Amino acid sequence: MNSSNLDINQVRRTTADELFDLLRTDIENLTLVPGTKLSEANVARQYSVSRQPVREALIRLDHLKLVEIQPQKATIVRRISRSAIKQARFTRLSVELEIARRACELYHGELDEQFQQNLEQQNAVLDSGSLDRFNALDKTFHNLLCTAADCLMAVDIIQQCKMQVDRLCLLALTDVEAARQILTDHHAILNSLQDKDIERLCQVTTRHQHRLDSTVDHVQRDHADYFDD
Structure with a gap:
């Protein structure tokens, strides 16, 4: 964690909010790996804050099942x-x-340019071999789908679900070819949407989500100590 990123004076945000965001990000990007112990006193000392906002942030993370308070x-x-x-x-x-x-x-094509730009960016990061931005671009792609459906509330639901799999995806996306399969799915999803082919779009969406099954097996073999079941 980088304490220089903490801005406790940010308008309309509390110290607990800032700590929550920083700790959640560090958990999701594996800066804090599964099994890491977090002490209220140590976190408070690192960020030069009292223990109360640390406690509040940890309680929120516990509710999201990202930490376990013992x-x-x-x-x-x-x-x-x-x-x-x-x-x-x-x-x-x-x-x-x-x-x-x-x-x-x-949908009537209003977001075609944004979809195409997003897919081009996904391809570019894969061509460069840099996968650190791919997960963020994947998130943007699915947010665009929610926008196309005029259902932005679904973004929050999807993000809550993604919290359980983001670490898994980060561990899995060290393989460019596996990431290219995801990009291929994204192209198929957009093509089906543009063709207004509901049956094909649902089939591709289901296949896209079921890729997670083999991903779990692969990651658990390589990182068994990160799993609890």
């Missing part, structure tokens, strides 16, 4: 849970299938 003991960054990933994928697929159906009904 009374009278150190808080621990939760390990990756296959069962939590399975539930998150079920919820996300259900939401994205409804987004697909609604987008096919409402």
